[in-house]
Amino acid sequence: MAYAAPLPISAERPLSIPVREIAPWALFAFTLAAVVVYFVGFEQGTLAIFSSDYMHEFVHDARHLAGLPCH
Ligand SMILES: [Zn+2]
Known part of the structure; x- marks a missing residue:
């Protein structure tokens, strides 16, 4: 029966x-x-x-998904 060698424990800090x-970036x-x-x-x-209503229509489904009132 073969055993795997234990992994070396890393002493590196996070x-x-x-x-x-x-x-x-934040x-x-x-x-x-x-x-x-x-x-x-x-x-x-x-x-x-x-x-125009182009941008509103473009994000219309996301608006409903977020539960925001629309029409
Ligand atoms: Zn809507």
């Missing part, structure tokens, strides 16, 4: 990422998420950036 390196992700939330949830009526 990788730490400085906040200074994460902050720009800001970018937050901004991108805010833009998506705006277009899905608020691009309609007086808050609309585009005068």
